[in-house]
Amino acid sequence: MRGKRPSIWGDTGALLRGALQLVRAGGARLCGLILVTQLLILLVALPVISWLFREALRANGMAGLDLGQLPVRAGFPLTVSLIVAIVVLVFWILALQFTALVVLLRWPRLSGRQYVRELGRVARALLRPAALPLLGYLFVLVPLTGFGFTSALTRGLAIPQFISGELFKAPATTVGFLLFLLVLAWLNVRFSLTVPVFILTAGRRPLRTSWRLTSGPRTWAPLVLAATVVLALGSLAGSVLAAIALAPTAAADALLPPAAAGTAAVSLGIAQVLGMLLSGLVTAGIAALLITQLRRTASRLPKDGTLLPYPEPSRAGVQAASARQIVPAVLAIAVVLAIGCSAAGWGTMHRLAAAPESLVLAHRGFSAGGVENTLGGLDAAARAGADLVEMDVMQTSDGGFVAMHDAQLDRLAGRPDAVKDLTLAELTSITVRDANGHEDHIPSFSAYVQRAQELEMPLLIEIKIGGGETPDHVDRLVAELEELGALNENIYHSLEAPSVERLKLLRPDLTVGYTMAFAGGGIPETVADFIVVEQWTATAVMQDAAWGAGLGFMAWTVNDEAGYREHLRRNTDGIITDVPDLVLAARAEMQHGSGMAAILFDALTRFVTVV
Template sequence: MIEQLKQSMYQIHKNLKLYLESVFFLRMLRVLIALPLLSYLFLQILNVTGLSSITENTIFEVLRHPVALVVLLVLGLTSIFFIYYEQAYYFMLAHLQDTQEPYRLKTIIQKLNNKARYIINIQSVVFLIYFILILPIASIGMSPGLASNLYIPHFITDELLKFNGGWLIYFGVFALIIYLSLRLIFVVPYFVVEKEATILQAVKKSWQHTRKKSITNILYLGIIVGLYALAIGTLTGVLLIPLMIIERILPVAAPVVAGITLTFLQIVLFFSFGLLQGVFANVLYRLAYNRTGAPSAIKRDTKSFFFRPWSKILYPILAIVFISTVVGNTVSLTKILYQPTTQIIAHRGYMAEGVENTIGSLRAAKTAKADFVEMDIQQTKDQQFVVIHDANLGRLANRPERIQDLTLAQLQEIQVSAGGHSDFIPSFEDYLAVAKEIDMKLVVELKLHGDESDDMEEKFVEILQKADVTKEYIVQSLDETTVARVKELDPEIKTGYLVALNIGNLPKTSADMVVIEEFSLNQRLMEQARDQGKGIMVWTVNQENLVRRAFGLNVDGIITNEPSKAFAIRETFDQERTLAQRVQELLE
């Protein structure tokens, strides 16, 4: 492995300009062609279905619409093609360099086109599953750009890990995916390099070649990623040193230096990831074909690899882009960021200090200085309201009963436990009384199990009105009809439409706020919400970088398991942060 790595680094070093141009070419292909085309196809799906976005509630409308289904198929195949070209390019380049075959960009594209015919059949399903589920882990840092943002939303893993044995399922599946990744790690080089190899044949060959080598492969790949991270971390630190010095001795020049530093770091990260892809492709190619000899002399076509007549135009354009980026970064780093007005909402109370949705976790959230507490209520068998999230008592009380099958009195006698804490299930009215006592506002989520009374919303609104909290509390639900009914009964109540997954524009809703999972949050949705006069709340935001991102966008509220940490971040969000610290945060 060490020999293959040395040979690969030699190839990259000898052809550094070629690889830098390749990185630039592939990124431009993605930005100028792939993403616009995929966006266009997605917008056509929204147009033919009349939807503003695709959520968990509207996905079946897409699947039931013949035209939308066809466009969705085209979008999927287009995605496969772009992912294939972006990933296969470096393997073909490594192969041509190794075999000393003369090549140009056109040569590589033609060879990749010849293999693309194997994708236009039923095997494309195998290819799609492979890239989405396997490659982002198998290639560790070499994942294709179009798939690099694919991950399981945090709320799914958070909920899974709360169940008994959930962690075992999670890590078991994760271990299985890693194992499959390592066994199938040579699929792409075998498929790309061998002229008549089908995807299934490449899968079979990789499986055979990696037998009893999984542990060795993961160690080797781990070494490469570790060295890469060390190199990038060191280079980042070195580039930040001049800025830290300038901030102390010549503060007036620091903003411009900060803008230049950030721009250089962005360029470094832009190209370094592509170079890492090149290193991985070379190493995997050599391991797949047991190439241990000295690197071959490179034979390239006498004509330029890339079309040079554009160079006279390209370089001035790049210079203008660089200067514009420096100016933009300088403005971004030096603009005054006021402390965000984002409200901190403790998810089911403060679960680190009490059982979720109990009086104990409610009081703990007050101590943690949360602005609101998000809590869940359901209707009981006797049409009362109880504070609990799950539809049954299995997770918190180790009992099989469903909430809808028990009366409020029965539920209040049941002890629930989690995280070393124990408490009792409270009624909504008791919970509300304590919230008023400690001056804690609530975000009340109405959870539906299907057996609610016909006047459920009326009963609920009456409780809020009786407690005189209709102007202070927020009411949310996954069911848009329910929040619309609550708003109709009392227009003073601020309502939120809860969406677990949103792809596209801001969902259409009559609610005052859209409550989305952090996976779906972006600047475009924030702008659309402001234009429509609606608020945005985000759940469940726990990681520090995600909390800072939400504060930076100044969303209306973040629902978090860590209200104490979020409060500390908000309090110091723009206090005493050096320009060097701001540069580091923008790079995260």
């Protein structure tokens, strides 16, 4: 008589126990591997990849990547080829990083020569055409869904907020986007055994094998539950780490304020190293779960894909180093890293202590008090105390202008019409509604500007392209603003480079920005006075490059607390946000001074990644 099959909770417990055994067996070797691989990526791989990317852009005569302007010149094919090669290189390094963890966890007692031989075997396999399907899994699916595998190479890879934020503004797109995320998560679970299968078996179809091994809720549900436990424990440990890191600085704030900045720098350096180690251990925990699951389901592997046996000893008979030999080396690496991070953070902490002067711009008004780009939203932004209001202007079929972001009216008005097909009178008679229950009418551009004048609220006016613009639409816009006496009291920007260039040609004295949905590699060639960069690529490096080129720097659309606090600490020139009230409150807190502990907390959220 067969014994009773374990429950899902029993299988979950078995997975966690098996994973814990593997991680414990890895011990000091695992910690050393985590620190060394992260160090190699940060100090070698990332600088080389950045250099290659810049050289790829230069091959086509570009100073920086700007998706709004991709010049097709003689060097364009070479640029595209180099960027593809960079993507493949990143994938290869990423796969090897995870391979190094999996091999050590599976065979923790390998000698150094055996370990290198196994890595070489997988590295060669990754160069074969059969490994190409792994590209989509490791470079797209895993980073987007965050199934526990963290790396400096994939940090920051996510669905940009300006895309997800727009999708969440309408019920239909919200449901569609949530379904898309669920599908991504489901695919990640079903393909989660892909890398262990590729590394630890003789099979040639890892994606198909993983799909087969994770069929049925009795198989994948324990894996999901166990992974959730590992990630939750990692988050909890990260919170404890943050609290411990903050304690010395809080004490210095209270007892010895002049030493607080130095204390914060040292605490940040130590926290960065411990965060790096903790993040790697969480990844190792997930990898150990996958290895345990693969071993538990080995009987379902295809006949040509059995688990590989323990590697044969090397001829030289070199034994794996003992823990007594490895622990001092790991501690030495950690100490050197902590000293280096502390030294690098010394100037950073003093710079972050400066009171921010960033302008806070309400994105399309303030949606908490009115529909975007309406007079109600403008009034709400003024009540919230925004420094400026960012708004959109679009041309109508009869050459007029309205305050409107979307080229189509379906999201806000529930109509299939396009702005370019309707007259100014028709558009201003249409009622718009948002997901917050607000209701208003589409305002003419002149009515919006006049209301802003009454409120003494300066505007950042974005010139939007709806598809039906007249060749002289920028000239007409300038003329309308001059009529209103409002041309010089506002600033401007646009995603369309020709509109920026025309505006600066007409009125060189105006302050005009060039908006970039994606930026990288450097600052683009532009006649603008400042650049507006989407949060995903509005990095500190990009900001410093802009300032070095004499350009102002604004970030959009920054709604998350960690994001706007980071930009405030960086003293970004302008923060375009849907939550101006929260950003203004954070700015006031920082301006009035709250000690180095608060500054360190913001730095920890920026520089220390756990899961």
